[in-house]
Amino acid sequence: MQITFLGTGTSQGVPVIGCPCAVCRSLDYRDKRLRVSVHLQVQGKSIIIDSGPDFRQQALREYIQHLDALVFTHEHKDHTAGLDDIRAYNFRQQQDMPVYAEPRVLEQLKQEYAYIFAEHRYPGIPQVQLQPILSDTETFLVEGVPFEPIRALHYKLPVLGFRVGNFTYVTDANYLSPEALEQMRGSEVIVLNALRHEKHISHFTLQEAVDILTDLAPKRAYLTHISHQLGRHREVEATLPSFIRLAYDGLRLAL
Template sequence: MEITFLGTGTSQGVPVIGCTCAVCRSLDYRDKRLRVSVHLQVQDKSLIIDSGPDFRQQVLRERIDHLDALLFTHEHKDHTAGLDDIRAYNFRQRQDMPVYAEPRVLAQLKQEFSYIFAEKKYPGVPQVQLMPLESDTASFFVQGVEVHPIRALHYRLPVLGFRIGGFTYVTDANYLSPEAIERMRGSAVIVLNALRHEPHISHFSLSEAVSILEDLAPQRAYLTHISHMLGRHREVEATLPDFIRLAYDGLRVRL
C-alpha cells in the first residue's frame, strides 16, 4: 500500500488568509497545508478519503489520473466541497464514481450538490454511485478492498475513520471510545488529527493525540488536520516521540 497525504491542514488551511504569524509566513514547504485528504494505492486500486475545496489542485499535483472510489469521513465542507471535480474521472473512465459514506452524509451531499441528483440533469454534471454505509462496525468492500470503519466523535457529530489492513486513518475527532481504540490496535501505521497545543471542542490537541498513539504503539504514526496554531513543522516535530511524525502535503508512506 502507498499512502499519499493530499492535504494535512485544518478547515482554513495554512497559511490562513490575512494571517502574518510565523507559521503562515514560513518558507518551509511543510508549513503549506491544503485541506485534509489522503490517497491510497492498495491492491491496484486508487482510493481517496475526503475531497475538500483543494481536491483539484491536490490530484493534479500528485498526478492521480485514475480514481476507483471516494470515501467520506463526514459532511463538513472542508471534506466534501471538491466533489464536483470528479467529473474529470467520469469522462476519462466512462463510469460513475462510487461514493461511500454514511446515509446522513449522503443526504447532505444531495442537498449541497442538488444538480448532481436532479431528475433532469444538466449535461456534464458529475456521475456518482451512492454507496451508503449503514453500520459503523461491519466491514465493507471497496472494489475488492476490505475496509473497517472506526467510529469517532467530532464534538457531537459522529464521524468515521477507516482501517485498511495495517493502516488506520482518523481525522476530525476529539473522542474515540475504548471499542474504537481496540479496532485501531495492531495497526502498523496510524494517522490521527492534532489541531493545536490547546484543548479544542472538536479536535484532539497535540498532547491528546500523542497520548493515544503512545498507548496504541504503532510502528509509525502521522499527525494531520494541523492548524497554524500548532507551530512550525520543524520545531514541533523535534519534540515528538521517534515513531510519531507530522504529516505534510505530498508525503508518501509505503506499508
C-alpha cells in the same frame, strides 16, 4: 499499499488568509497545508478519503490519473467541497464514480449538490454511484478493498475513521471509545488528527493525540488536520517521540 497525504491542514488551510503569524509566513514547504485528504493505492485500486475544496489542486499535484472510489469520513465542507471535480474522472473513465459514506452524509451531499441528483440534469455534471455505509461495526468493501469503520466523535457529530489492513486513518475527532481504540491497536501505521496545543471543542490537541498514540504504540504514527496554531513543522516535530511525525502535503508512505 502506498499512502499519499494530499492535504494535512485544518478547515482554513495553512497559511490562513490574511494571517501574519510565523507559521503562515514560513518558507518551509511542510508548513503549506491544503485541506485534509489522503490517497490510497491498494490491491490495484486508487481510492481517496475525503475531497475538500483543494481536491483539484491535489489531484493535479500528485498526477492521479485514475480514481476508483471516493470515501467520506463526514459531511463538513472542508471534506466534501471538491466532489464536483470528479467529473474529470467520469470523462476519462467513462463510468460513474462510486461514493461511499454514511446515509446521513449522502443526504447532505444531495442537498449541497442538488444539480447532480436533479430529475432533469444539466449535461456534463458529475456522475456518482452512491454507496451507503450502513454499519459502523462491520467491515465493508470499497471496490473489493476491505474497509473497517472506526466510530469517532467530532464534538457531538458521529464521524468515521477507517482501518485498511495495517493502516488506520482517523481525522476530525476529539473522542475515541475504548472499543474504537482496540480496533486501531495493532496497526503498523496510524494517522490521527492533532489540531493545536490548546484544548479544542471538536479536535484532539497535540498532547491528546500523542497520549493516544503512545498507548497504541504503532511502528509509525503521523499527525494530520494541523492548524497554524500548532507551530512550525520542524520545531513541533523535534518535540515528538521518535515514532510520531507530523504529516505534510505530498508525503508518501509504503506499507
